[in-house]
Amino acid sequence: MSLKTRFLLLAAALVLLASAAAWIVFHRITEGIIEQWGERIATIQVQYDSGRLLQPLEREIALARQMADSLVLERWAANPDDPLLQSQAFAEMESFRRNFRDNSYFVALRDSGAYYHNNADNDYAGDPFRYFLRPDRPADAWFYRLIEEGRDFHLNVNPDVELGVTKLWIDVLMRDASGEILGVIGTGMELEGFLEEIIDIQQPGITTLFVDYNGAIQLYRDRRLIDYGSFVKPEGQKRTLDLLVDLPEDAAALETVMRELRNAPDQGPKVRTVFVTVEGKRHLAGVAFLPSIGWFEVTLLDLGVLMPLSSFTPVAVVFVLTLLVTLLLFHLVLRRQILAPVSALESAMARVREGDFSPAPLTSGHGEMGRLITHFRSMAEAIRLNTRELEQRVRERTEELERLASRDVLTGLMNRRGMQLRLEEEVERASREASPFGLIWLDLDHFKKVNDTLGHAAGDRALTTVADVLQETLRPYDQAARWGGDEFLVLLSPCDADNLLRVAERLRHEVKAQVGRASPITISIGACLSIPGESLDAMLLRADEALYQAKDEGRNAARVLV
Numbered sequence: 001m002s003l004k005t006r007f008l009l010l011a012a013a014l015v016l017l018a019s020a021a022a023w024i025v026f027h028r029i030t031e032g033i034i035e036q037w038g039e040r041i042a043t044i045q046v047q048y049d050s051g052r053l054l055q056p057l058e059r060e061i062a063l064a065r066q067m068a069d070s071l072v073l074e075r076w077a078a079n080p081d082d083p084l085l086q087s088q089a090f091a092e093m094e095s096f097r098r099n100f101r102d103n104s105y106f107v108a109l110r111d112s113g114a115y116y117h118n119n120a121d122n123d124y125a126g127d128p129f130r131y132f133l134r135p136d137r138p139a140d141a142w143f144y145r146l147i148e149e150g151r152d153f154h155l156n157v158n159p160d161v162e163l164g165v166t167k168l169w170i171d172v173l174m175r176d177a178s179g180e181i182l183g184v185i186g187t188g189m190e191l192e193g194f195l196e197e198i199i200d201i202q203q204p205g206i207t208t209l210f211v212d213y214n215g216a217i218q219l220y221r222d223r224r225l226i227d228y229g230s231f232v233k234p235e236g237q238k239r240t241l242d243l244l245v246d247l248p249e250d251a252a253a254l255e256t257v258m259r260e261l262r263n264a265p266d267q268g269p270k271v272r273t274v275f276v277t278v279e280g281k282r283h284l285a286g287v288a289f290l291p292s293i294g295w296f297e298v299t300l301l302d303l304g305v306l307m308p309l310s311s312f313t314p315v316a317v318v319f320v321l322t323l324l325v326t327l328l329l330f331h332l333v334l335r336r337q338i339l340a341p342v343s344a345l346e347s348a349m350a351r352v353r354e355g356d357f358s359p360a361p362l363t364s365g366h367g368e369m370g371r372l373i374t375h376f377r378s379m380a381e382a383i384r385l386n387t388r389e390l391e392q393r394v395r396e397r398t399e400e401l402e403r404l405a406s407r408d409v410l411t412g413l414m415n416r417r418g419m420q421l422r423l424e425e426e427v428e429r430a431s432r433e434a435s436p437f438g439l440i441w442l443d444l445d446h447f448k449k450v451n452d453t454l455g456h457a458a459g460d461r462a463l464t465t466v467a468d469v470l471q472e473t474l475r476p477y478d479q480a481a482r483w484g485g486d487e488f489l490v491l492l493s494p495c496d497a498d499n500l501l502r503v504a505e506r507l508r509h510e511v512k513a514q515v516g517r518a519s520p521i522t523i524s525i526g527a528c529l530s531i532p533g534e535s536l537d538a539m540l541l542r543a544d545e546a547l548y549q550a551k552d553e554g555r556n557a558a559r560v561l562v
């Protein structure tokens, strides 16, 4: 995997990691904002809704209490058959009826179970007696339960079977001076109008409901879930708040909150909030206890509607764009600062490896990369100089070896190998140019005797002297070589017959003159001119034959074959 791919993968992994972390933090922050905001809204909404319920209700309750405290009614309740007290009581009831919001009232007497009622249309103006409540009738159970429990005040949502309406009933116990219960009086508020006014508010995402002391639903937009007459229902049959929430733990949390509010109505915050799931959606429930009526108000805020996460979309978009731009910038900087210089360096190194030392097109670079490029340039230059020097030395050493390989150690003349190569070249040249060359073969006479009599060192000196004579006597472009032992070859190029003979004689003469001073040494010479097309071996053989002729003729002589 290339460095670039690895860097980009690493960068992508880091960016993804950072994105995930940032997204989690972002989500937590937005959740926190929504929570804080929701709690505030829930508190305000609960207080607002409670106010709207309590405002009309408290007036009615106060009026009902006032009616229950009426001495006129008390006296009549003690003697319901007294015509005077009855007419006074009916007048008192009528007076309260006009003041009640619903323009209706009821009075139920404990002893007789007689139920009195007049409605808004004043249908029963003359005779408000309606019927007798009976303990064995389920619809009348509320009356007997209230008296049994001795609860002075109670709110109840219940259908009035006799009248065919469902009402929010305000029930207040009527007692005499000694506290004895005389009956129940109160008023009802037509439920539908009340629900429409208080509960059916058109605020998207906000649901308001009221539950009683035990959590039974009393006022709710879905009429089917209202727990009518819950007061007289046994536990377990009531329609309570847990019908609305999806999860048992949510119901338990609501119950805990309600218990705490109920047990300490004057302590802590008046509104408590708890997150619950309703119809699969997350809601914030604000719960408040209303001690004056003994109910709870619950406001459910659908956070998905009130503050959808989509409202944070612009932030998320900016966030994602920032990440992408960061990745792009990272890529550009990485490519410019590291990848491109590294790639150029790699190419430059490959060139050096292949022996190309010409300056590579490298940018100057910055920082560590700049220093790396500078070091590479210095190194490449050092390798270039070193290689050039080594090549020079090898060349010189090779030339020296070449020279030594073709030289005779004792005399310094060309040796047999060198002369052989030279002669082969000359044969080719003579053949090509049709210009003959001359070959002289010299051999010292009775050299063995010199060695034997004067010693081997004297023999060496004699050989060296002959070589010196050859070098001094010959023209610069003629070449002499020690062919082996006491034999020498001389190449004369260019050459003709006269020239060949003249040089051969001069050499013989000079050797005799020079070497002979130290010891009586002479040389015999065989020489010949090249013939076009003749091989080197054939020519050597002719020179050798000429030499033998010179030897045979008594030595110290030169024989030239032309």
Ligand SMILES: Nc1nc2c(ncn2[C@@H]2O[C@H](COP(=O)(O)OP(=O)(O)OP(=O)(O)O)[C@@H](O)[C@H]2O)c(=O)[nH]1
Pocket: 410, 443, 444, 445, 446, 447, 448, 449, 451, 455, 456, 457, 458, 459, 460, 463, 484, 485, 486, 551, 555
């Ligand atoms: N001192 C010395 N002697 C050498 C060297 N190379 C060969 N010789 C001797 O040269 C002599 C050559 O003798 P030959 O050419 O056979 O015979 P010669 O005595 O010269 O007699 P002719 O050639 O017939 O006149 C031998 O005794 C070799 O040992 C050398 O490098 N130094």
